[in-house]
Each structure stands twice: as C-alpha cells, then as structure tokens.
Amino acid sequence: MARPKKPMVRHLPITKARINLGDVIKRVHRDKEYIVLEKGGLPVAAIMGIDEFEDYLELHDPEVNRIINEGTKEYLAGKSRPADELLAELEEEERESDVTAAR
Numbered sequence: 001m002a003r004p005k006k007p008m009v010r011h012l013p014i015t016k017a018r019i020n021l022g023d024v025i026k027r028v029h030r031d032k033e034y035i036v037l038e039k040g041g042l043p044v045a046a047i048m049g050i051d052e053f054e055d056y057l058e059l060h061d062p063e064v065n066r067i068i069n070e071g072t073k074e075y076l077a078g079k080s081r082p083a084d085e086l087l088a089e090l091e092e093e094e095r096e097s098d099v100t101a102a103r
Contacts, residue, residue, distance in 0.1 A: 008033045011043070 010027070014037045017024050027033045028047050035047040048056075058064050074080065 009036060010034070011036045011038055013037075014039050014044070017047075 010033055012035055017037055024035055024047065028035060028049055032049060036043045037045045
C-alpha cells in the first residue's frame with residue numbers, strides 16, 4: 001500500500017502572494033500545498049485548505065477532545081471490535097429498516 005504523499009510546503013513573500021493570489025489559492029486547493037507567507041524573510045502566516053483548517057479547529061474543540069479521549073480509553077480497555085463486524089451489523093440494520101419501511 002502506498003504511503004500518502006506528504007504535503008508540499010512552500011514559502012512565499014506576502015507581496016508575491018498578493019500579486020498571484022489566484023494561483024496561490026489554486027495550489028492550496030488543487031495541489032493540497034501549504035503556503036507559508038513571509039514578511040522580510042520571516043514567516044508570519046500560513047494558508048491551508050479549508051478541509052484541513054476545519055479539522056484543525058475541531059481538534060482544538062474541548063468537546064471533540066473529550067470524545068476522542070473517551071474513545072481511546074474504551075479501546076485500551078478492550079471495548080472494541082473489528083470494523084468489518086460493525087459494518088456488517090450496520091448493513092443488516094439498514095436492510096431490516098428498508099424491509100420495515102417497504103411494508
């Protein structure tokens with residue numbers, strides 16, 4: 001199985017980014033690049049795709065962290081099962097629901 005490609009990180013002066021903003025956004029969205037904006041050669045901000053930004057915000061949400069920690073504790077306590085079992089159970093429930101709805 002191939003490893004996921006590591007995102008490309010490019011550094012760009014803010015003035016160049018401003019002049020080429022459309023291209024910068026295209027690279028971030030289409031090519032999944034990260035752009036580090038620099039002022040005077042120093043990094044001051046970064047641009048990333050919206051999906052990753054939403055994930056970032058979610059991971060900093062205390063409620064999301066609580067749920068993740070709770071799930072980790074349950075997993076470590078042996079309260080887990082193989083994904084294929086869960087998927088089979090969900091598919092069976094969906095089939096039963098479809099049959100009930102058809103009646």
